[in-house]
Amino acid sequence: MNADIVYVKDLKKKYGNIEALRGISFNVRKGEIFGIVGPNGAGKTTTLRIIATLVKPTSGTVKVFGLDVVKHRSKVRKFIGYLPEDAGVYDRLTGWENLLFFAKLYFKDSKEVERAVEYGAKIAGLGDRIHDRTETYSKGMKRRLLLAKTLMLKPKLALLDEPTSGLDVFAAVEVRRLIKEYAKELNTTIILSSHNMLEVEYLCNRVALINNGIIVDIGSPKELKEKYNASNLEEAFVNAIRGSKK
Amino acid sequence: MSKINVIMWKEFTDIIRDYKTIIATVLLPLIVLPLLGLTNFVLTKQQPPIIVVVDDDHSKGVIGNETISSSDIAYMLAYYVNATGRAVAYQANSMNDSFHSYPYFDIVLVIKKGFIENLTSFNRIAYLSKIQRVGSAKANEASLIVEWVKNWVSDYVASKKIKIIAHEAGIHVNPDSIKKPIDFEKVQYVAPTGEKKTLLDELRAQTARLLMFALFFIAPPIVTFISDSIIGERERKTIEMLLTAPLSKTELLLGKVFATTILGMLAAIADIAGLLIYFYLLYMSYGLMTLMVDPSLLGVHALMVFMTSLLTSSLVLPFIVRTKTIRSAQIVSSAVMSIATIVFFMSLFVEIPNLPLIIRIPLYFIPFTHCALVIYNYMYGYTLNLSIHLVITIISSLVLIVIAHKVFDEERILIGPSR
Numbered sequence: 254m255n256a257d258i259v260y261v262k263d264l265k266k267k268y269g270n271i272e273a274l275r276g277i278s279f280n281v282r283k284g285e286i287f288g289i290v291g292p293n294g295a296g297k298t299t300t301l302r303i304i305a306t307l308v309k310p311t312s313g314t315v316k317v318f319g320l321d322v323v324k325h326r327s328k329v330r331k332f333i334g335y336l337p338e339d340a341g342v343y344d345r346l347t348g349w350e351n352l353l354f355f356a357k358l359y360f361k362d363s364k365e366v367e368r369a370v371e372y373g374a375k376i377a378g379l380g381d382r383i384h385d386r387t388e389t390y391s392k393g394m395k396r397r398l399l400l401a402k403t404l405m406l407k408p409k410l411a412l413l414d415e416p417t418s419g420l421d422v423f424a425a426v427e428v429r430r431l432i433k434e435y436a437k438e439l440n441t442t443i444i445l446s447s448h449n450m451l452e453v454e455y456l457c458n459r460v461a462l463i464n465n466g467i468i469v470d471i472g473s474p475k476e477l478k479e480k481y482n483a484s485n486l487e488e489a490f491v492n493a494i495r496g497s498k499k
Numbered sequence: 500m501s502k503i504n505v506i507m508w509k510e511f512t513d514i515i516r517d518y519k520t521i522i523a524t525v526l527l528p529l530i531v532l533p534l535l536g537l538t539n540f541v542l543t544k545q546q547p548p549i550i551v552v553v554d555d556d557h558s559k560g561v562i563g564n565e566t567i568s569s570s571d572i573a574y575m576l577a578y579y580v581n582a583t584g585r586a587v588a589y590q591a592n593s594m595n596d597s598f599h600s601y602p603y604f605d606i607v608l609v610i611k612k613g614f615i616e617n618l619t620s621f622n623r624i625a626y627l628s629k630i631q632r633v634g635s636a637k638a639n640e641a642s643l644i645v646e647w648v649k650n651w652v653s654d655y656v657a658s659k660k661i662k663i664i665a666h667e668a669g670i671h672v673n674p675d676s677i678k679k680p681i682d683f684e685k686v687q688y689v690a691p692t693g694e695k696k697t698l699l700d701e702l703r704a705q706t707a708r709l710l711m712f713a714l715f716f717i718a719p720p721i722v723t724f725i726s727d728s729i730i731g732e733r734e735r736k737t738i739e740m741l742l743t744a745p746l747s748k749t750e751l752l753l754g755k756v757f758a759t760t761i762l763g764m765l766a767a768i769a770d771i772a773g774l775l776i777y778f779y780l781l782y783m784s785y786g787l788m789t790l791m792v793d794p795s796l797l798g799v800h801a802l803m804v805f806m807t808s809l810l811t812s813s814l815v816l817p818f819i820v821r822t823k824t825i826r827s828a829q830i831v832s833s834a835v836m837s838i839a840t841i842v843f844f845m846s847l848f849v850e851i852p853n854l855p856l857i858i859r860i861p862l863y864f865i866p867f868t869h870c871a872l873v874i875y876n877y878m879y880g881y882t883l884n885l886s887i888h889l890v891i892t893i894i895s896s897l898v899l900i901v902i903a904h905k906v907f908d909e910e911r912i913l914i915g916p917s918r
Contacts, residue, residue, distance in 0.1 A: 268914065305743045308910050327745065335743040341736035343509065345516040357505040358744040386516075402740070 257316075258283050258410055258442045259304060264313035266299050266466075273299040275466040276313065281410075281444055281459075286436055288457035289446040290490060296466040297446035298338055301412045304444065305335040317410060334408030338415040338446075340399050344388035348379055348398050351387060352405060359406050373405030376431060393424030400428060404435050413445040417452060425452070432456060450487040460486070462493050469493045502746055506754025507761075510728060514762055524720040524766040532773030536780025548586040548605040548641035551597040552576045556610045560619035562656070563663040567619065569610050572652065576608060579648040586644045594630075605641035606631050618656060621664070654678065690879050703796060707878040708847055709778070710800045711871045714807045715843035716770035721763035721811040722832035728755045729819045730828045733912060742909050752820075752903055756812045763808040771804070799877045806892045807870045811835065813899035814866065820907040839867050846871040852884075866895040 259281035266274040274296045281287040289297045302308040303315055306326040315322045317329045342351050352373040356366045374383045377398045379390075387395060396417070403411055416432060417425035433456060436443050447453050453460055454474045462469040462477070470477060470493050474486050481496070483489035514520060556569035573590050580588035586605075591597035597607050609628035618625035627649065631638050658674040665672035688696040732738040741751070818831040842865055845851070851862060851872060862868045869888040876885035 302913070307739065307742055307913060327747070330743060330745045333743065335740065337736070337739040339736050340740055343513060343737060344735070345513045346509070350512065354505065354509050355740070355744065357508075358502060358746055361501065399740075 257281060258318060259287075259444065260314070260316040260319075261300075261304075262314040264300070264303065264315060265311045266296075266303065266308065267311045272466055274303075274310075274313075277461075277463065277466070277468045279461050279468060279471055281442060283442055284436075284440045285458040286432075286443045286445065286456050288453040288460040289444065289463055290448065290450060290453050290460055290486070291446075291463035292448055295463045297448075297463060298414055300463070301335070301414050301444065301446055304410075305333060305412050306330055307335075332409045333412060334403040334406045334410070335412045336399055336403040336414060336416060338418055342387040342390070342395050342398060345386060347386050348377060348383040348390070348394075349374060351398060352377075352383075352402055355402050356405065369405045369407075372407075373401040376404050376435070377401035378427075378431075393420050393427075396420055396424065396428060397431070400431060404431075404441075407439060407441070409442065411441055411443045413443060415447055416445055417447070417449065429456060450485065450490060454486040462490050464494050469496075502750040503754040503757065506746075506751060507758040510755060510758035511762070514724065514758075520723075524723070525769045528716070528766075528773045529769040530773070532770075533776035533780065536777035540780045540783050546637065548635075548637040548644065549601055549603055550577075550580050550586055550588045550641055550645060551591050551601050551604045551607045552580075552588060553591045553594055553597050553607060553609045555593065556612050556614045558612075558615045560615040562619050562659050563666075565659065567615065567656075569615050572614070572618070573610055575652050575655075576648055579651055580644060583644055583647070586641055604632060605635045605638045606645055608645060621660065692879075694880075703793060704878045707796060707800075707874050709774070710771070710796070711874045712843050712847040713771045713774055713800075714767075714803060714867075714870055714874075715840055716774075717763055717767040717804060717807045718811050718836045718839035720766035721759055721808055722815050722835055724759040724762050725755065725812045725815050726819055726825065726828040726832055728759055729816075729912075730822060730825050734825060738912060742913070748904055748907050748909075752816065752900065752907065756809065756816065756900065759812045760805065760808040763811065764804050767804050767808065768801075771800070796877070799874060802889075803870055803873055806873075806889070806896070807867070809896045810866050810870065810892055810899075811839065813896040813903070816903035817899060817906055820903050821911065838865060842867040842871060846875070851875065866892060866899075869895070 257280040259279075261280065262278050263276045264274050264278070265272070265276050277296070277300065279287075289300055291297055299308060303310050304317060304322060306322050306329050309323055318332055320329050322329050342348075343354070346354065349370065352370045353366070356369040356373070360366045360369060377383060377394075377400075379394060379398065382390070382394065387398065390398065396419075400413070400416060403413065413432065417428050420428060429452060432443065432445070435441065445453075445456065457474065459471060459473050460477060461471045470480070472480065474489075477486060477489045477493070478484070481489040481492035483492055552573045554569045554573040559566055559568040561567070577588035577590050580586050589597075589601055591600060591607075594607070594609065597604060607630040609630065611626060611628050614625045614627070617623040629642075629645065631642060635641075657678055661672055661674040661677050686698075688698060688701050690696055690700075732741060815832060815835050819828050822828045822831060842862070851859065851868060852875070854862070869891045872888040873885050873892065876882075876888060
């Protein structure tokens with residue numbers, strides 16, 4: 254347990270009468286890209302929000318770097334970088350100013366701020382457009398900027414909720430490449446959620462298959478494909494769900 | 500403090516680049532109100548009221564040893580009207596002539612047949628006939644000028660008659676003691692404490708009263724900015740990243756409140772500057788001095804603009820952080836604006852400290868009342884009361900911010916009360 258970056262045990266979350274999570278458990282190891290895969294409404298975003306300290310669990314335990322996310326919210330926040338699924342940017346600020354704003358919230362030292370923003374601008378890869386107001390950006394450019402904002406902070410744990418959501422094929426490929434390169438370069442632990450099985454298969458070391466608030470199975474894409482006798486992760490997921498219903 | 504500054508920087512940059520909002524809240528009042536006054540000033544000068552004096556009497560009479568004719572009276576009336584500089588008078592020979600030559604008249608004054616005979620008698624009244632055009636915006640002002648001029652001429656003739664009677668009676672008479680046996684001495688201005696004050700103090704008090712009302716202008720931009728600042732973050736989907744940043748709720752709320760307060764102050768100062776220019780131009784148009792602005796009054800007012808801004812945003816904040824949509828935020832904002840309007844409009848006409856206790860006590864529970872009372876007490880130089888109301892305003896703001904902090908629930912902001 255001590256080697257785990259993220260430890261989740263019997264996590265439950267209820268919104269009124271709706272059970273979003275019904276007792277899920279998993280752990281994420283240092284340096285791995287861990288995928289949470291499932292259809293819409295499966296509980297992926299709720300899981301990430303709880304790890305990100307935004308939402309309180311109804312019951313269960315969630316620890317990040319050994320710190321309880323409810324008791325030590327402020328400390329946990331210093332370790333994490335979070336990219337929400339449908340996040341927006343400040344439209345009247347330039348791309349550079351968007352990065353600067355968040356860098357100033359995370360770092361006190363002006364040199365650290367400057368370094369982070371320059372690194373973010375490099376990750377975003379927007380060239381001179383980084384100095385344009387983001388209201389002029391395409392959806393893909395905004396998503397790249399948001400990803401850059403998350404990664405420029407060099408978090409020990411990056412939480413990426415549907416990082417390629419709503420992007421066209423080219424933009425999605427570019428974002429995936431960025432995530433893979435970043436994880437390799439900095440050996441950062443990443444948890445990403447997606448309902449795109451191809452994306453998860455390409456990026457993740459291990460995957461949790463989640464449906465209706467329950468984790469159906471966990472394993473590497475290769476293990477899951479073998480276990481469910483499937484040619485790809487999508488098929489493995491379908492077989493796993495069918496199996497869990499029997 | 501540094502993270503509060505970062506939030507403020509972002510809020511400033513964001514709003515200053517929102518040209519439409521800036522124009523609507525800051526520039527528009529600064530342009531529209533003076534423009535309103537300027538229009539009044541220019542058009543008043545361009546279109547003075549037109550008064551036509553018609554002599555239908557064409558006769559002469561004698562008062563004492565002085566011969567007076569109806570044409571003299573017509574000349575005097577026209578002369579005095581022109582002498583005011585605020586209306587133009589013409590003389591005409593007949594009613595038909597006046598309607599034909601001056602179709603845009605505002606008032607026609609007719610010296611009727613028999614006027615001089617009545618004027619020179621000692622037991623009859625000489626009547627002028629006043630014909631006023633309907634639908635004329637200037638007719639009321641023309642009527643006022645005619646009234647003054649009629650009084651001047653009437654006064655002149657009355658003095659002559661009194662002197663004749665006194666001469667006949669062989670007594671020395673001051674005509675004023677007969678015409679106005681009772682009059683006011685020079686007005687003495689005093690404070691409620693009995694301390695002597697001057698006309699300037701009275702003008703300053705009137706200005707302070709106007710500035711108390713002007714605090715009303717603060718509420719609308721503040722509630723708009725603060726609602727957008729919190730609810731807008733959610734609607735633009737930027738709140739989630741902000742909430743995961745290493746930033747305390749206090750830093751986030753204070754950053755937004757201070758930024759809103761300063762922006763609201765700018766808007767309010769523009770409003771107040773516009774209002775003062777408007778009144779100055781009114782003074783230029785009508786010559787009625789009703790304002791007296793001094794640096795200390797402006798200083799107190801600037802302080803109260805800041806405090807009212809802070810109070811308004813603090814008052815809205817606990818509701819806004821619990822509100823899910825812009826629409827419900829607007830309902831809360833409208834309620835706060837209505838309360839501010841009632842209090843500040845009331846302070847223009849009502850002396851709150853002199854109201855019966857049963858009305859005053861509920862008013863004291865409305866924090867805006869204390870903002871108005873700070874200026875009221877400054878007006879009369881009640882330093883202790885001023886300080887008490889200022890402290891109440893500060894404490895109210897702080898308590899409301901603490902309440903907002905307590906009820907601020909990140910999960911509720913993200914997801915809503917239930918799903």
